[in-house]
Amino acid sequence: MRWTLLVVLVLLALLASVALGPAAVPLGELLHSDIVWNLRVPRALLAFLVGGSLGVAGAGLQALVRNPLADPFLLGLSGGAGLGAVLAIALHAPGPWALPLAAFVGALAALGLVYRLGLIGGAALDPRILLLGGVAIGAFAAAVTTAIVSLADAAELRNAFLWLWGGLSGASWDTVLVVALYAPIPLIVLFAASRPLDLLALGEESAGYLGADVEQVKRRVYLAASLLTAAAVAVSGVIGFVGLVVPHIARLTWGHRHRVLLPAAFLGGGALLAFADVLARTVVAPRELPVGVVTALIGVPVFTMLLRRWTIP
Amino acid sequence: MTAPLLPLLRLNGVRYRYSGATQDALHDVSLAIAPHQFHAVLGPNGSGKTTLVRVALGALVPLVGRADVIGVPASQWSRQELARVVGVVPQREDNLFPQRVRETVLLGRYPHLTLWGAERAEDHEAVDRALRACDAAQLADRWLWTLSGGEYQRVRLARALAQQPQLLVLDEPAMSLDLKHQMELFELVRGLVDQQGLGVLMITHDLNLAARFADSLLLLAEGRPVASGAPADVLTQETVETVFSWPVAMQTIDGRPQMIPLRKREELHL
Numbered sequence: 113m114r115w116t117l118l119v120v121l122v123l124l125a126l127l128a129s130v131a132l133g134p135a136a137v138p139l140g141e142l143l144h145s146d147i148v149w150n151l152r153v154p155r156a157l158l159a160f161l162v163g164g165s166l167g168v169a170g171a172g173l174q175a176l177v178r179n180p181l182a183d184p185f186l187l188g189l190s191g192g193a194g195l196g197a198v199l200a201i202a203l204h205a206p207g208p209w210a211l212p213l214a215a216f217v218g219a220l221a222a223l224g225l226v227y228r229l230g231l232i233g234g235a236a237l238d239p240r241i242l243l244l245g246g247v248a249i250g251a252f253a254a255a256v257t258t259a260i261v262s263l264a265d266a267a268e269l270r271n272a273f274l275w276l277w278g279g280l281s282g283a284s285w286d287t288v289l290v291v292a293l294y295a296p297i298p299l300i301v302l303f304a305a306s307r308p309l310d311l312l313a314l315g316e317e318s319a320g321y322l323g324a325d326v327e328q329v330k331r332r333v334y335l336a337a338s339l340l341t342a343a344a345v346a347v348s349g350v351i352g353f354v355g356l357v358v359p360h361i362a363r364l365t366w367g368h369r370h371r372v373l374l375p376a377a378f379l380g381g382g383a384l385l386a387f388a389d390v391l392a393r394t395v396v397a398p399r400e401l402p403v404g405v406v407t408a409l410i411g412v413p414v415f416t417m418l419l420r421r422w423t424i425p
Numbered sequence: 426m427t428a429p430l431l432p433l434l435r436l437n438g439v440r441y442r443y444s445g446a447t448q449d450a451l452h453d454v455s456l457a458i459a460p461h462q463f464h465a466v467l468g469p470n471g472s473g474k475t476t477l478v479r480v481a482l483g484a485l486v487p488l489v490g491r492a493d494v495i496g497v498p499a500s501q502w503s504r505q506e507l508a509r510v511v512g513v514v515p516q517r518e519d520n521l522f523p524q525r526v527r528e529t530v531l532l533g534r535y536p537h538l539t540l541w542g543a544e545r546a547e548d549h550e551a552v553d554r555a556l557r558a559c560d561a562a563q564l565a566d567r568w569l570w571t572l573s574g575g576e577y578q579r580v581r582l583a584r585a586l587a588q589q590p591q592l593l594v595l596d597e598p599a600m601s602l603d604l605k606h607q608m609e610l611f612e613l614v615r616g617l618v619d620q621q622g623l624g625v626l627m628i629t630h631d632l633n634l635a636a637r638f639a640d641s642l643l644l645l646a647e648g649r650p651v652a653s654g655a656p657a658d659v660l661t662q663e664t665v666e667t668v669f670s671w672p673v674a675m676q677t678i679d680g681r682p683q684m685i686p687l688r689k690r691e692e693l694h695l
Contacts, residue, residue, distance in 0.1 A: 308535075
């Protein structure tokens with residue numbers, strides 16, 4: 113029943129993404145329209161893949177850092193990606209892939225720095241330091257980003273600002289293809305870590321005694337979730353709250369077993385972002401809201417309600 | 426079976442020192458635990474009990490001596506294979522997410538599951554058996570946070586039993602339990618040893634309960650073994666007073682020594 117409802121939501125979200133948009137396409141002509149095939153279908157698929165990736169990455173990171181309020185962007189990736197993207201905009205880097213590549217490289221740089229910081233205490237990866245290091249690196253990158261933006265001219269500034277709030281207007285069949293080829297690898301790594309993640313919720317010591325190779329699990333989950341987030345941010349900017357709210361709704365509905373939770377977070381994240389993107393490009397048509405604005409406007413009220421439920425077990 | 430069995434756990438002349446420490450955390454410590462044997466390790470705070478558990482489970486590698494689980498150095502076991510042989514109830518843990526009793530006991534099946542495979546009927550049967558053995562079957566559908574301290578310890582013991590281990594390692598399992606629940610827990614552990622043939626290594630502060638229930642004791646002080654063997658040989662008045670720096674009187678009940686701490690008086694100079 114819960115799964116049926118979720119699948120119906122996914123299909124509805126994808127259908128709405130294809131059927132609705134600033135340009136009115138009559139229902140009968142949907143299948144023959146260039147706007148639909150070249151713009152809306154790839155955009156719907158990209159929203160679904162990115163949302164699903166953020167949902168899974170968020171669920172995995174929450175178990176890893178043992179903090180139910182963790183978000184994929186808490187670990188400094190958004191700051192690094194933002195810095196890379198703004199640099200590409202400020203330097204007028206040419207070509208359609210310059211911006212996503214710069215953002216991806218920025219996210220990877222932040223990932224590497226935070227990971228190195230997490231190993232500061234020795235051979236064991238310390239999730240608390242990952243969290244603190246992520247916040248620090250993210251804040252530093254955001255400061256540099258703001259410095260660059262404040263020196264940029266108005267048009268550049270607007271582009272950079274919009275990018276930082278996330279958007280799927282860059283979607284094309286090429287980006288869909290790249291994400292569809294890339295995302296399954298970290299996704300499979302995370303799905304394979306489902307049971308050890310269940311154990312990790314008991315603490316590292318207990319997880320080890322129950323047979324989990326704790327260090328290996330922590331590294332795999334951190335790297336896979338981060339690589340997933342880095343790709344998501346590269347193609348669509350910083351889209352907040354999907355990776356925070358979706359895992360929570362999935363936990364409340366399906367419980368905390370990651371074998372069930374992760375697939376649910378994938379489908380739920382995909383559906384939420386596809387819906388949010390429909391709103392982003394229709395409510396102020398012909399202009400467009402950054403989709404991160406929509407997810408935050410939906411996500412924050414949902415999240416505050418969840419916080420209430422969280423405190424009452 | 427007539428061939429001599431390898432002990433489940435054997436520490437032989439183990440020495441361990443944490444890096445940067447000025448003295449050994451464990452110095453020349455030996456013990457052996459066979460099936461059907463309940464072995465308790467006693468000692469004041471900081472005497473090396475927890476280090477001993479870490480060495481026994483391969484988390485720390487002894488600088489000198491050996492720590493073998495069924496004949497293989499503990500640190501050479503893969504974590505998953507070790508978890509099929511040794512079940513551990515650590516001193517404490519905190520559950521990040523709300524969980525029901527049956528779910529948490531099912532986690533004990535992890536070492537027996539394959540990467541992608543689902544839990545099989547035999548896994549659920551093992552969970553049911555473990556819950557029954559710990560008198561916790563009626564708790565199966567309760568949320569963990571609704572359990573009393575005694576119930577929670579029984580559930581954690583059930584999780585270790587669901588691993589179907591040959592050796593159980595219990596770190597202060599009766600701490601913060603009241604009299605009835607302490608006794609019930611020790612009776613339960615003793616029953617597992619007698620009926621299922623498990624070997625047990627228990628770390629405890631409770632000299633009297635250890636003397637009543639365990640087959641042999643190891644008394645540690647500052648990382649060194651002070652006495653080991655049958656409770657009556659280990660818990661003598663002189664040894665206890667020296668190790669714990671407090672005057673005691675000794676009595677015997679059921680043939681086991683029992684210690685009664687005395688009020689400290691001026692004329693007593695230890």
